[in-house]
Every structure is written in C-alpha cells, then in structure tokens.
Amino acid sequence: MSQLASAQLMDGRHKYTRADSLRGALTPLRTCYDLNYYHLDVKVDIDNKFISGSNEFRFTATRAFDQLQFDLFSNLKIEKVVYMGAEIPFKREFNAVFLTFPTAIKKGSQSSFRVFYSGNPVIAKRPPWDGGFIFSKDRSGNPWVSVACQGFGASSWWPNKDHQSDEVDSMMISISVPKGLQDVSNGRLRNVVEKPEGYTQYNWFVSNPINNYNVTLYIGKYAHWKDQYKGEKGNLSLDFWALKEDSTQARPHWNADVKPMLKSFEHWFGPYPFYEDGYKLVQAPHLGMEHQSAVAYGNQFKKGYLGRDLSGSGWGLKFDFITVHESGHEWFGNNITSKDIADMWIHESFTNYSEALFIESLYGKKAANEYVIGIRQNIANDIPIIGDYNVNSEGSGDMYYKGANMIHNIRQLINNDEKFRRILRGLNKTFYHQTVTTKQIEDYIIKESGLKLQPLFDEYLRTTKVPDFIKTK
Numbered sequence: 001m002s003q004l005a006s007a008q009l010m011d012g013r014h015k016y017t018r019a020d021s022l023r024g025a026l027t028p029l030r031t032c033y034d035l036n037y038y039h040l041d042v043k044v045d046i047d048n049k050f051i052s053g054s055n056e057f058r059f060t061a062t063r064a065f066d067q068l069q070f071d072l073f074s075n076l077k078i079e080k081v082v083y084m085g086a087e088i089p090f091k092r093e094f095n096a097v098f099l100t101f102p103t104a105i106k107k108g109s110q111s112s113f114r115v116f117y118s119g120n121p122v123i124a125k126r127p128p129w130d131g132g133f134i135f136s137k138d139r140s141g142n143p144w145v146s147v148a149c150q151g152f153g154a155s156s157w158w159p160n161k162d163h164q165s166d167e168v169d170s171m172m173i174s175i176s177v178p179k180g181l182q183d184v185s186n187g188r189l190r191n192v193v194e195k196p197e198g199y200t201q202y203n204w205f206v207s208n209p210i211n212n213y214n215v216t217l218y219i220g221k222y223a224h225w226k227d228q229y230k231g232e233k234g235n236l237s238l239d240f241w242a243l244k245e246d247s248t249q250a251r252p253h254w255n256a257d258v259k260p261m262l263k264s265f266e267h268w269f270g271p272y273p274f275y276e277d278g279y280k281l282v283q284a285p286h287l288g289m290e291h292q293s294a295v296a297y298g299n300q301f302k303k304g305y306l307g308r309d310l311s312g313s314g315w316g317l318k319f320d321f322i323t324v325h326e327s328g329h330e331w332f333g334n335n336i337t338s339k340d341i342a343d344m345w346i347h348e349s350f351t352n353y354s355e356a357l358f359i360e361s362l363y364g365k366k367a368a369n370e371y372v373i374g375i376r377q378n379i380a381n382d383i384p385i386i387g388d389y390n391v392n393s394e395g396s397g398d399m400y401y402k403g404a405n406m407i408h409n410i411r412q413l414i415n416n417d418e419k420f421r422r423i424l425r426g427l428n429k430t431f432y433h434q435t436v437t438t439k440q441i442e443d444y445i446i447k448e449s450g451l452k453l454q455p456l457f458d459e460y461l462r463t464t465k466v467p468d469f470i471k472t473k
C-alpha cells in the first residue's frame with residue numbers, strides 16, 4: 001500500500017489477544033497443509049452490499065492430520081463445508097474456523113474441500129488503510145465497487161488460510177456482477193458467462209503464486225485498452241482499465257509513466273515477475289494498492305502523492321506516486337513476500353527506494369539522492385520498523401522512509417552501483433515467487449556485499465535510534 005495514513009494500522013505494542021494469535025501464528029493446524037490452488041467464486045449483490053459464494057481449497061498434506069484451521073471473519077456465515085461430496089463439521093472461534101475430517105489425511109497426499117459462505121462484508125471506513133469493501137458510485141451514478149484488505153485480512157471477505165507465509169501456486173477468481181457492469185480481477189480473463197437473475201460472471205485466472213491480500217475485484221463501467229512492453233522476458237501485455245468517464249484523461253497520464261517505469265524497474269530489479277499474468281493498471285475507488293497484476297490506482301491523475309511531493313525536493317512531482325509505488329511492489333511485496341507482516345519492511349522499504357531509483361533512471365543520481373534525503377523529514381522514530389511476530393502486527397511506518405534510507409545507506413557502503421544493482425536483482429531471482437523472513441534478506445545482502453551489516457540492520461530495523469556510523473568492514 002502507500003504511505004502516510006498507514007500509521008493508522010500501526011498501533012502495535014498493545015496487549016495481544018487470543019484472536020491475534022489465531023490470526024498471526026503459524027500453528028500446526030495451519031502448517032499441516034500447503035496450499036496449491038484456490039477457486040474463489042463470489043457473487044456481489046451491490047444493492048444489498050451482500051456477497052455469497054464459495055472457495056475451493058486444494059492442498060498437499062505436509063503431515064498426517066484430521067483437523068485444520070482456515071480463516072473467515074465471524075460476521076460472515078459459513079453455510080457448509082464440503083469434502084468428498086459430503087458436508088463435514090466445523091467449529092468457529094473469533095475469525096478462525098476449525099475443520100474436522102472424517103478420516104486422517106495422509107502425509108503427502110493432495111486433497112480439497114469447498115467452503116460455502118455469505119454475508120455483508122465489513123465496509124472500509126477509510127480505504128485503503130483500514131480495509132474492507134468499498135461500495136461507491138462514479139460521477140455518472142454507476143456502481144463502482146472494490147475491496148482493499150492489506151493487514152486487515154483477506155478473510156474479511158473470503159475464506160482462506162489468512163497468513164502471508166503460504167501462497168497458492170495458481171488461482172481462479174470468478175466474480176459475478178449485475179449485468180452491464182465489468183469485473184476486473186487479477187491475472188487474465190478466461191471467459192465471461194451469463195448467469196441467472198441478471199448476473200454476469202467474469203472468470204480470471206492467476207497463473208502465478210499470489211498472496212491473499214492481493215486478490216481483488218473492481219466492479220464498474222470501465223473502458224479498456226491494451227498495449228505491449230518489450231521487456232527482459234519478451235512481450236509483456238499491458239492492460240489499462242479506467243472508468244469510462246475518466247478514460248480520456250487516464251490514457252495520456254498513465255502513458256507518461258508506465259513504460260519508463262517498467263524499463264527502470266526491470267533494469268534495477270530484474271524481469272517483471274508476472275509476465276504470464278500481464279501488467280494491469282485499474283482505476284479504483286480508493287488511493288491505491290499493489291494488487292498483483294492488477295494494480296489499484298486512485299491518485300486522481302495527478303503527479304506526486306495526490307498532487308503533493310512527499311520529499312519536498314521537487315522530484316516527487318515528476319511522476320505519479322501511486323502508479324510507481326504500487327507497481328514497485330510487484331517486485332518487493334508480490335514477488336518477494338514477507339512470511340509475517342512484522343517483516344513488512346521487505347515490501348515497503350525497497351518499494352519506497354524504487355521511487356528514488358525511478359527518478360535516477362530518468363533524471364540522474366543527484367536527483368535521486370535529493371529525493372532520498374528529502375523523504376527523511378517523514379521519519380518518526382516512534383517504534384521499531386519490525387513489528388511483533390505471530391500476532392499479525394506491523395511495525396512502524398518508518399518502514400517506508402527510514403527503510404528506504406537504510407537501503408540508501410547500504411548502497412553507499414557498498415560503494416559500487418553495479419554490485420548494488422546485482423544484489424537487488426539477485427534478491428528477486430533468489431527469492432522468486434517466495435515468502436521470506438527478515439533474516440533471509442539480511443543474510444543475502446551481508447553475503448553478497450561482503451560487509452558486516454548486521455549491526456546496521458539491527459539499528460535501523462530493531463531500534464528507534466537515529467542510526468550511528470557503524471564499522472562494516
């Protein structure tokens with residue numbers, strides 16, 4: 001997601017409850033199964049702000065078990081859970097659901113079950129920061145619906161194993177919407193099916209691993225156009241979805257940033273990580289979110305962050321902050337995902353720094369340095385950047401500006417831009433489509449740089465101190 005109001009989410013260091021542990025901890029009831037595939041099939045009744053449908057879980061058993069946990073917010077009703085053609089019993093505790101299978105599932109075997117559910121999902125009060133559904137209207141009065149749930153949880157609107165450590169390998173997203181409206185979701189549109197009662201179903205297939213909070217829908221009266229980018233892995237399809245009423249404004253505005261940005265990011269980070277699913281930019285009724293292969297855009301077609309320069313250096317007004325920041329997450333956040341959201345700096349610090357690298361590609365190193373120095377004014381040094389583990393808690397919003405400055409600091413210590421670039425590309429290659437811990441990222445950078453960076457990581461990520469000069473050789 002994007003910065004500033006993100007501090008709202010970061011109310012860490014409070015007393016954690018059993019509900020927090022059920023959500024944030026990797027218990028045996030969650031590690032006993034490794035997800036392979038979801039088929040989410042949801043009908044959105046916009047008039048009643050009501051959703052109904054099912055999600056199929058396909059998984060491989062990592063050990064023998066007869067019980068597992070998945071997650072669904074308690075305000076949503078579970079109608080039934082079907083396993084091998086029959087209903088099986090479940091128990092609920094807060095937002096966790098415990099399933100009991102009639103016989104033990106063997107270690108190494110593949111199996112599946114389907115959860116049928118319905119209800120009124122939580123409506124976001126201040127999307128994208130507090131999470132939930134957004135039922136709004138475009139200026140012409142047409143419905144315009146979306147969802148943003150980072151941190152809050154994908155289980156606020158669909159049943160899943162709501163922990164970042166486990167991603168499906170692929171996923172089908174079937175969204176039924178009132179006839180006349182379009183749904184845009186992640187991946188590629190496979191087909192469109194007319195359904196009873198005046199609904200149209202859009203079937204989107206994601207052929208890469210995807211984390212839960214990235215799974216999304218955008219429903220509205222959209223205009224669509226295509227383009228192509230010749231990138232490091234060949235032709236990358238670009239699909240643009242703007243509201244019909246905004247498409248004339250959107251086209252030149254998005255054009256200005258998207259190809260130069262992809263060129264810059266591929267240079268610094270390596271190939272776009274989801275060629276098979278394409279790159280999409282979709283106008284959303286909230287500021288923005290890094291929804292994988294379907295980036296949410298709500299920056300009002302302005303430069304900067306809603307027209308503001310977060311760095312105060314002038315360079316922040318040279319590009320659309322939301323297009324660039326949220327797309328940067330395709331590498332850090334979506335390609336490389338933190339296992340625990342306490343380690344969200346892996347998403348935000350590198351993505352914040354991607355803004356500077358984009359400036360560097362276009363305007364040179366001096367401009368990028370001014371940008372990085374400029375964003376320091378936003379550092380709070382309030383709580384550590386790494387949050388508390390196993391309780392679904394993010395650390396300080398300093399994961400953005402202070403985190404970017406940490407990477408900048410490391411770059412100065414490496415003092416070799418090609419080597420620094422190799423490390424950034426190496427991270428995206430080594431941890432391609434993986435979920436990781438802070439330690440894995442630290443160890444990789446320490447090893448590849450040959451510098452003793454552990455004290456520097458500790459100081460930046462685990463304390464609120466203003467960093468000292470640290471000996472790294």
Ligand SMILES: [Zn+2]
Nearest residue numbers: 001002348351
């Ligand atoms: Zn972000």
